[in-house]
Amino acid sequence: xxxxxxxxxxxxxxxxxxxxxxxxxxxxxxxxxxxxxxxxxxxxxxxxxxxxxxxxxxxxxxxxxxxxxxxxxxxxxxxxxxxxxxxxxxxxxxxxxxxxxxxxxxxxxxxxxxxxxxxxxxxxxxxxxxxxxxxxxxxxxxxxxxxxxxxxxxxxxxxxxxxxxxxxxxxxxxxxxxxxxxxxxxxxxxxxxxxxxxxxxxxxxxxxxxxxxxxxxxxxxxxxxxxxxxxxxxxxxxxxxxxxxxxx
Amino acid sequence: xxxxxxxxxxxxxxxxxxxxxxxxxxxxxxxxxxxxxxxxxxxxxxxxxxxxxxxxxxxxxxxxxxxxxxxxxxxxxxxxxxxxxxxxxxxxxxxxxxxxxxxxxxxxxxxxxxxxxxxxxxxxxxxxxxxxxxxxxxxxxxxxxxxxxxxxxxxxxxxxxxxxxxxxxxxxxxxxxxxxxxxxxxxxxxxxxxxxxxxxxxxxxxxxxxxxxxxxxxxxxxxxxxxxxxxxx
Numbered sequence: 001x002x003x004x005x006x007x008x009x010x011x012x013x014x015x016x017x018x019x020x021x022x023x024x025x026x027x028x029x030x031x032x033x034x035x036x037x038x039x040x041x042x043x044x045x046x047x048x049x050x051x052x053x054x055x056x057x058x059x060x061x062x063x064x065x066x067x068x069x070x071x072x073x074x075x076x077x078x079x080x081x082x083x084x085x086x087x088x089x090x091x092x093x094x095x096x097x098x099x100x101x102x103x104x105x106x107x108x109x110x111x112x113x114x115x116x117x118x119x120x121x122x123x124x125x126x127x128x129x130x131x132x133x134x135x136x137x138x139x140x141x142x143x144x145x146x147x148x149x150x151x152x153x154x155x156x157x158x159x160x161x162x163x164x165x166x167x168x169x170x171x172x173x174x175x176x177x178x179x180x181x182x183x184x185x186x187x188x189x190x191x192x193x194x195x196x197x198x199x200x201x202x203x204x205x206x207x208x209x210x211x212x213x214x215x216x217x218x219x220x221x222x223x224x225x226x227x228x229x230x231x232x233x234x235x236x237x238x239x240x241x242x243x244x245x246x247x248x
Numbered sequence: 249x250x251x252x253x254x255x256x257x258x259x260x261x262x263x264x265x266x267x268x269x270x271x272x273x274x275x276x277x278x279x280x281x282x283x284x285x286x287x288x289x290x291x292x293x294x295x296x297x298x299x300x301x302x303x304x305x306x307x308x309x310x311x312x313x314x315x316x317x318x319x320x321x322x323x324x325x326x327x328x329x330x331x332x333x334x335x336x337x338x339x340x341x342x343x344x345x346x347x348x349x350x351x352x353x354x355x356x357x358x359x360x361x362x363x364x365x366x367x368x369x370x371x372x373x374x375x376x377x378x379x380x381x382x383x384x385x386x387x388x389x390x391x392x393x394x395x396x397x398x399x400x401x402x403x404x405x406x407x408x409x410x411x412x413x414x415x416x417x418x419x420x421x422x423x424x425x426x427x428x429x430x431x432x433x434x435x436x437x438x439x440x441x442x443x444x445x446x447x448x449x450x451x452x453x454x455x456x457x458x459x460x461x462x463x464x465x466x467x468x469x470x471x472x473x474x475x476x477x478x479x480x481x
Binding site: 126132145227 | 394
């Protein structure tokens with residue numbers, strides 16, 4: 001056993017308010033940002049295939065800007081510079097949480113756009129043709145045929161993105177958001193017990209990600225179409241290249 | 249009056265002129281079989297007839313009007329069933345989404361049509377659990393349930409294993425006997441012989457010859473048709 005590991009302090013930290021709230025905040029921020037990013041990313045993905053050149057150019061510029069610049073810079077820009085540019089953002093409603101939410105959503109949308117586009121393109125175009133022959137509109141086709149099948153392809157890389165986002169929430173500590181890393185940093189700074197303070201934070205991250213992984217495999221089964229749902233999915237999703245992990 | 253009609257239809261993709269003025273018509277209850285080499289424009293002609301492709305010039309009409317949604321049924325070489333729906337849901341889809349029927353009503357009609365193609369026991373199966381022949385019969389039921397005025401078949405058996413071809417052709421034959429107006433692109437010459445009212449030869453975006461099957465197969469007039477038939481048989 002480690003000589004200097006203070007088990008009591010570790011348990012205290014694990015069950016302390018700041019850790020709990022920090023973890024909840026990280027989870028809430030990551031979930032909200034992912035939700036918004038999926039919605040924005042979906043329309044960006046449709047925009048990339050648009051017949052209008054201006055729309056395609058807009059999506060290209062959007063993805064370029066948000067992927068080529070550091071997330072931390074985007075966060076600082078939105079928190080500090082946006083209120084100077086538009087007075088609306090100087091109001092008290094624009095909290096550190098809101099700023100982090102906006103920054104992470106916009107950033108993540110650029111990545112989700114590519115993932116969702118790949119998902120939409122993976123659906124065999126013959127089904128679209130058949131749907132049009134029946135008289136389905138483009139909207140009905142997307143909703144009933146294309147999107148449900150694209151979801152199957154989109155789930156695994158989106159799980160990755162959620163994990164990335166969860167960790168990115170720690171960036172928000174620089175704009176004074178009291179998330180999980182801040183909590184452990186504070187504790188460590190006061191007690192100089194780095195091992196216990198950081199270990200407790202580690203446990204939180206591990207637990208959150210484990211729950212997410214379980215959820216993901218359930219979702220994947222939900223979107224596999226055989227009449228033997230309970231059987232473990234034998235159709236494996238096309239391999240999606242793991243995003244080489246990025247210090248965004 | 250003809251049921252389905254194409255009038256001097258032209259279609260090009262960029263530099264490639266796929267249809268160079270095709271005029272043809274199908275009377276109610278007639279079955280026309282189109283043969284021809286690949287790239288001759290057969291599939292494009294069917295897509296123009298169902299308005300999946302808009303012709304560059306020329307007219308397509310169904311009973312003198314532009315075909316409405318689902319009024320011309322289409323069956324594809326690769327079945328193109330919706331993979332996320334069961335056989336039953338595939339057949340119901342058009343009724344619910346396009347015709348606005350209630351789920352119950354749609355289900356009743358879908359079951360009836362799946363029965364007609366001999367798949368009453370496969371309603372809960374997803375496409376990937378069905379054989380090619382079964383998938384194609386679901387696809388036929390999916391088109392038929394919309395009560396189309398004409399049915400188009402684009403090489404409906406050429407993606408099938410040999411022993412599964414028959415079950416699909418049987419369904420098509422009985423459909424023809426019931427008086428459905430049909431245009432079939434196919435190289436199943438025996439089917440053409442038995443079922444077709446007339447057979448057409450297409451080449452390079454034009455119809456080169458049209459004749460009743462007996463005449464078409466025993467004494468084709470055009471040299472192009474003779475050459476093609478000698479290769480197919």
